[in-house]
Amino acid sequence: MGTGEWHIEKRSTLREDSFSEREHGISLEKGPLSITVLGASGDLAKKKTFPALFNLYRQIKYVSGPYETEEGFQLLDKEISDYESENDHREGSRRLFYLALPPSVYPSVCRMIRLCCMNKCMFLELSQVIVSCGDGWTRVIVEKPFGRDLESSEQLSAQIGELFDESQIYRIDHYLGKELVQNMLVMRFANRFFLPLWNRDNIDNVQIVFREDFGTEGRGGYFDQYGIIRDIIQNHLLQVLCLVAMEKPVSLKPEHIRDEKVKVLQAVNPIKDEEVVLGQYEGYKDDPTVPKDSNTPTFATVVLRIHNERWEEPIDNAFPNQCCVAGVPFVLKAGKALNSRKAEIRVQFKDVPGQKQGRNEFVIRLQPSEAIYMKLTVKKPGLEMSTVQSELDLSYRQRYQGVVIPEAYERLILDTIRGDQQHFVRRDELRAAWEIFTPLLHRIDDGKMRPVPYKPGTRGPEEADALLEKVGYVQTHGYIWVPPSL
Ligand SMILES: NC(=O)C1=CN([C@@H]2O[C@H](COP(=O)(O)OP(=O)(O)OC[C@H]3O[C@@H](n4cnc5c(N)ncnc54)[C@H](OP(=O)(O)O)[C@@H]3O)[C@@H](O)[C@H]2O)C=CC1
Numbered sequence: 296m297g298t299g300e301w302h303i304e305k306r307s308t309l310r311e312d313s314f315s316e317r318e319h320g321i322s323l324e325k326g327p328l329s330i331t332v333l334g335a336s337g338d339l340a341k342k343k344t345f346p347a348l349f350n351l352y353r354q355i356k357y358v359s360g361p362y363e364t365e366e367g368f369q370l371l372d373k374e375i376s377d378y379e380s381e382n383d384h385r386e387g388s389r390r391l392f393y394l395a396l397p398p399s400v401y402p403s404v405c406r407m408i409r410l411c412c413m414n415k416c417m418f419l420e421l422s423q424v425i426v427s428c429g430d431g432w433t434r435v436i437v438e439k440p441f442g443r444d445l446e447s448s449e450q451l452s453a454q455i456g457e458l459f460d461e462s463q464i465y466r467i468d469h470y471l472g473k474e475l476v477q478n479m480l481v482m483r484f485a486n487r488f489f490l491p492l493w494n495r496d497n498i499d500n501v502q503i504v505f506r507e508d509f510g511t512e513g514r515g516g517y518f519d520q521y522g523i524i525r526d527i528i529q530n531h532l533l534q535v536l537c538l539v540a541m542e543k544p545v546s547l548k549p550e551h552i553r554d555e556k557v558k559v560l561q562a563v564n565p566i567k568d569e570e571v572v573l574g575q576y577e578g579y580k581d582d583p584t585v586p587k588d589s590n591t592p593t594f595a596t597v598v599l600r601i602h603n604e605r606w607e608e609p610i611d612n613a614f615p616n617q618c619c620v621a622g623v624p625f626v627l628k629a630g631k632a633l634n635s636r637k638a639e640i641r642v643q644f645k646d647v648p649g650q651k652q653g654r655n656e657f658v659i660r661l662q663p664s665e666a667i668y669m670k671l672t673v674k675k676p677g678l679e680m681s682t683v684q685s686e687l688d689l690s691y692r693q694r695y696q697g698v699v700i701p702e703a704y705e706r707l708i709l710d711t712i713r714g715d716q717q718h719f720v721r722r723d724e725l726r727a728a729w730e731i732f733t734p735l736l737h738r739i740d741d742g743k744m745r746p747v748p749y750k751p752g753t754r755g756p757e758e759a760d761a762l763l764e765k766v767g768y769v770q771t772h773g774y775i776w777v778p779p780s781l
């Protein structure tokens with residue numbers, strides 16, 4: 296739905312074999328399913344939502360109209376109801392609304408959906424007596440950024456919470472749909488060799504990195520209101536941090552996993568200004584939609600410390616006033632218009648006494664070319680007794696040849712249809728995420744912290760690498776990776 300005239304497009308129906316029952320017992324429901332994309336003419340819908348929907352082979356109808364009035368939504372309801380009547384609707388009508396919209400219109404759109412477009416109960420054809428609502432449902436997918444800070448997010452949550460139950464609200468963070476993000480808990484908790492090492496005694500620092508080699512390009516107007524912390528760090532990278540740092544959940548049930556995520560978020564210490572570097576690429580303000588005095592960061596490195604037994608250094612009782620030894624630094628780094636595109640988790644282990652060659656690193660590359668590798672020291676092959684840096688390498692393209700890794704949105708939309716909220720953000724989780732970043736965001740919004748300029752096509756501000764070094768990261772030199780040939 297957007298603005299302008301109505302028009303309708305039909306596509307082929309879903310292949311019967313494209314779903315299978317999930318291990319945790321969620322089975323395919325039957326009955327007509329209507330998916331409505333609100334914000335259909337926008338960037339997100341074009342880049343992510345439609346391709347994902349297309350891959351799921353669903354019908355897509357396009358209905359345009361204003362967001363604030365009932366009229367358009369009544370027409371939408373009629374369109375969906377007609378479709379449901381044309382199909383076998385005895386199993387219940389299932390309606391999924393995907394809000395690819397700015398959060399400012401979420402409340403009015405949700406109100407209209409509640410008022411006009413909820414799934415219908417089924418009638419006996421002749422007597423018009425309600426017999427059942429079948430397995431019908433109405434679910435709403437909402438995109439990030441969900442609010443601008445703690446207060447606005449809570450306000451939004453309260454407004455939407457009056458209209459829909461938590462079980463109907465799917466707060467999407469597409470990083471949770473990425474293959475290697477979904478692998479994180481399996482790797483951590485299903486492998487013996489990680490269990491005893493995953494803590495402050497062995498891990499020196501963790502980096503969670505997002506780099507893009509293009510700027511805001513046509514999205515300057517949107518981006519300038521949010522900046523890189525709200526666009527990437529407060530949501531995508533923080534969600535990844537949860538999976539890296541959380542304790543083992545009681546089970547893989549969505550609520551158990553989300554309970555642990557909330558706990559770890561609540562244990563994050565307040566961010567210190569001296570552990571933040573902000574940057575803005577030169578040329579960002581040339582975009583006519585960006586104010587000339589914009590203070591918005593397009594790059595940020597933020598260090599988080601987690602106050603719990605696993606990650607925090609114990610206070611040395613001999614030096615109770617000693618400050619600043621705050622435990623393992625989790626360095627969240629994101630930037631636009633840099634010299635490369637990648638997203639990765641880099642876990643760097645502490646030095647081995649007497650070993651000078653390089654620290655062990657465990658790297659999970661989310662994109663591009665999914666890979667998990669472990670940098671380690673081995674004997675250099677040959678007659679001499681010398682050492683060299685090498686790797687244990689699980690490159691997905693090589694190891695899983697012919698396997699298609701689904702797009703994150705494809706997976707998450709399917710989860711919504713199945714009613715599985717494991718990879719979606721719960722309300723209390725969102726609140727805890729905003730609690731971490733709101734003070735810093737307000738300091739930036741008030742101009743108390745300013746981004747340093749950096750040249751597009753570089754690594755970003757040099758200060759960021761200096762901060763990384765200051766918190767303990769030691770770059771490995773002399774490591775050469777030889778890509779395997781297929
Ligand atoms: N299966 C696979 O595909 C594998 C691929 N490789 C490849 O081998 C190459 C080397 O791997 P690896 O050593 O892990 O990764 P890199 O050499 O790319 O980066 C290592 C770390 O050093 C930082 N860094 C890079 N340049 C600088 C600099 N000038 N100053 C300060 N810090 C810097 C990086 O920061 P930042 O994150 O900001 O870049 C990153 O934290 C990479 O291209 C990698 O993709 C290796 C093993 C397996």
Ligand SMILES: O=C1O[C@H](COP(=O)(O)O)[C@@H](O)[C@H](O)[C@H]1O
Binds near residue numbers: 507526527638
């Ligand atoms: O949510 C967002 O993510 C994209 C990057 O997504 P990816 O899956 O390609 O890593 C980013 O470009 C955009 O600014 C942001 O809003």
